[in-house]
Amino acid sequence: MKLNAHEIEEAAKELVYEESTDSLNGLLLHGQVCDFEFPAAAEVRLDYYRAGQELFFQGHIAGDVVGHCARCLEEYTFDLGKDFFLVLVPKSELPADVELSGDELDLSFYDGDQIDLSPLIREQIILALPTRPLCRDDCKGLCPTCGANLNTQACACTASSGDSRLAVLRNLKVGS
Numbered sequence: 001m002k003l004n005a006h007e008i009e010e011a012a013k014e015l016v017y018e019e020s021t022d023s024l025n026g027l028l029l030h031g032q033v034c035d036f037e038f039p040a041a042a043e044v045r046l047d048y049y050r051a052g053q054e055l056f057f058q059g060h061i062a063g064d065v066v067g068h069c070a071r072c073l074e075e076y077t078f079d080l081g082k083d084f085f086l087v088l089v090p091k092s093e094l095p096a097d098v099e100l101s102g103d104e105l106d107l108s109f110y111d112g113d114q115i116d117l118s119p120l121i122r123e124q125i126i127l128a129l130p131t132r133p134l135c136r137d138d139c140k141g142l143c144p145t146c147g148a149n150l151n152t153q154a155c156a157c158t159a160s161s162g163d164s165r166l167a168v169l170r171n172l173k174v175g176s
């Protein structure tokens with residue numbers, strides 16, 4: 001999504017558009033497995049306005065994300081709900097006294113008249129993703145012995161895992 005800086009006025013204007021997530025799908029490859037995938041474009045809703053040479057973009061990104069759980073390997077879908085507040089200043093005017101507060105406020109630079117929002121929005125999407133995909137905080141994962149998904153079933157190995165070494169000893173005694 002591109003905007004012309006000279007058309008951005010002090011009075012806020014609203015912009016709603018769909019940001020393609022195609023390039024993100026390739027980015028998030030983690031070895032062989034993609035941690036996160038985007039089945040569709042993200043919906044971006046924002047207000048934009050200027051104060052002098054500084055341009056402000058404040059809004060929200062929504063859209064489905066498919067995560068691949070790092071523990072149980074199941075797919076799960078969640079909504080990417082990300083608020084953002086971007087401030088763009090001209091590259092020629094490096095501000096010495098800009099106060100940054102909170103992590104919702106991000107300062108970037110623009111050069112010339114054309115503002116390309118897409119890379120900034122994609123960066124916000126990446127920032128919104130959890131560091132590790134988990135279908136739920138208490139996901140029990142897979143049994144290391146039989147591979148059963150312990151969220152949905154209790155396998156025999158879990159039931160006897162406490163005394164598996166004793167079982168080996170018992171078998172030895174039987175054998176001797």
Ligand SMILES: [Zn+2]
Binds near residue numbers: 071136139140
């Ligand atoms: Zn899981």
Ligand SMILES: [Zn+2]
Binds near residue numbers: 143144146156158
């Ligand atoms: Zn098992």
